[in-house]
Amino acid sequence: MKIQLLLTGNELMTGHTVDSNSAMIAELIAGSGHRIQRKVTIGDDLATLVTEMRSQACQCDVLIVNGGLGPTVDDLTAQALSHLSEQPLLQHPQALSHLQQWCDRRKLPINDANLKQTMLPCGVDIIPNATGSAVGFSLEYHNCLIICTPGVPSELRLMMEQSIAPLLANRFPISKQISTLRFQTFGIGESTLQQMINNHMPDWPAEVELGFRVGSPLLEIKLTIQQQAHKIIQQQCFERLQTLMGDYIIGLNSCSLAESIIELLQKKRQTLTIAESCTGGLIAASITEIAGASTVFQAGFVTYSNAMKQQLLGVDERLLSEHGAVSAEVVTAMAQGALQHSAADYAIAVSGIAGPDGGSREKPVGTVWIAWGNKQQLNTQQLLFNAPRKGFQQIVSATSLDLLRRELLAIKAIPRYFHNRAARN
């Protein structure tokens, strides 16, 4: 069964929007073993839309069209499908009653812009939209089922989960079971890892497809098999990779550094506090983004200025004037202050120069000091990351979480990134 995707929207072509919808669609149909084979993205132009819909519909069994269902003039999907199928646009009673209920709940009057969303090609089947004002719809065109979905991610997700994924699973059951085993790693580069595999596993079996995804900050590794019969070989490969990569593995599936840390702290029944300068709250936010964070995290300190490092964390003024805010002494004092004021068991503290300004010859932009540990032992490390401000904040957050993860797991080995990333003194 072949599924293709057609994404529409000028914003997708001009660089003003990053498309997250297609990844979501792929993820949600993967559960029933389905896979997007090809996707095409074009702007909001009626003629182009009709041409591309026709061309794709000839190549696949299901065409999911995303975007262009909205109330505005640049929303053209219903019109395009009407042209393609030569069915007139008519007001669909189900779409209208959906819109009425939607407006009622929000105490809004129905307006002409919204009414446009009820004008659909004759003969379509309606797909409910749990949260938005525009329903989805589908139509058989020759041998292709064309499914039109909204561009708003939250609406799309519910529609995919509640209606479209079950429809596809039901209508096109998959016999050949593709199965992927995914895990996340941090601290080894893609080429180093590939070379380690080449050297230590030259007998890699053809049945197991090896895939990589350079994320920020994690590197994802995937082992894909095309048949359930190869499950054992897949598992063997995974175990050998586990031996090879050891403590660089964060966890299975989409496990993040924050999730890993929360789980480790929960097991120990211990808590964490965070004192942040250059990351400005990002480490705390990455922890509290995870449901259940409150079991291990009670307080964080964003001490952006020197005065606040003194006042909120009790950092000694002399340490700041003698060593500077970006120093082992100051991050240690920040971590100590955070432990003391929050009564947490573990602490992370970071202070660095995110840029674009503020660097010096001794401490260039990209320099950071990280402290991590507990009352008994606080470790510090200086690192250097050449990345623009936001990227710097993200990699510093990730690295500080990884250092705490290594501490919680009592990993003694020094991570490779200490060698590659250590600041040159």
Place this chain on the structure above:
Amino acid sequence: MKIQLLLTGNELMTGHTVDSNSAMIAELIAGSGHRIQRKVTIGDDLATLVTEMRSQACQCDVLIVNGGLGPTVDDLTAQALSHLSEQPLLQHPQALSHLQQWCDRRKLPINDANLKQTMLPCGVDIIPNATGSAVGFSLEYHNCLIICTPGVPSELRLMMEQSIAPLLANRFPISKQISTLRFQTFGIGESTLQQMINNHMPDWPAEVELGFRVGSPLLEIKLTIQQQAHKIIQQQCFERLQTLMGDYIIGLNSCSLAESIIELLQKKRQTLTIAESCTGGLIAASITEIAGASTVFQAGFVTYSNAMKQQLLGVDERLLSEHGAVSAEVVTAMAQGALQHSAADYAIAVSGIAGPDGGSREKPVGTVWIAWGNKQQLNTQQLLFNAPRKGFQQIVSATSLDLLRRELLAIKAIPRYFHNRAARN
């Protein structure tokens, strides 16, 4: 001049990666007036890659291929171009010397995996890669210039900026000047806005193309003209929209709520502190993400537990037990405590129920209390957002920043979202 994009990578098809590269490419060629006309995304399969490259090369003048330059087995771009052009893969001396330098700088030995990146189709031109180990390359195929670029976003960005965008600008100068005027809004939905425009500007000129992008959390509005001669009409439309939308406009181009607030506070020479419970550091992180934040922001408090609200912000225990942590009284006390401990001029404080657990009949998941203002006057508002945890944290952050923005601008009008989003008591 027609430019198309071919994105390769299984990770783009399986839902494990969101493609941000194509938006970046589009943005970086927009400067010279160029626009991506169509993009196609496929998985890592050699035959499919060759077929798609051939089909696209017949439809355009420039084909930018992104991804598949890496050292691993699933990186197939050079091989595909070699098949298509019928040119053998040879070790390219420039690619080799680049790799040698790259490894030397990192004190790494050259390994076989990396050497794969130096095997390129005979006859390609090399495009330097300022940070990564794999060079880019281009080849004329019939009447199409095929340009192969790396999938790692930071490498791609530098290569686009330093080599490819100048190459395109130079080789294909644009006479017809497309010009887009963009601005950001918060607090009005897409359909309401379209209806406002329909009602108040029924004479919208055909020369100005109106576009919307539903971002999270901002709604972007774009006015595009195809000729510089229409600049005045574009400006007139913009001014009428400004009158129509008034205080819902955040700023021009990609101006964020955080940037707007930093600029307003800088003008007043005043400072901000933030006390966060349910957003867990996200509001502080969105402020400190902006370069120059240190001029207006010195400290933030992430007080996730009740004990920390008392200890770090001096919230009275009785307020917590009488009214609960999610209440007007507690967010007011949090804001007061933050102002007092940080000596800032303005404060934001939020406390809410991010879910998935923790809701009650009176205060369901999605309820939040926000306090904002200064020592003289603190305002509070209860709102309700039905969004999953991460989305809830994002919309609460944005709303709290918008409320402070309105305060700093002395906007007296009550925002529409107070009516639509107010919690039902």
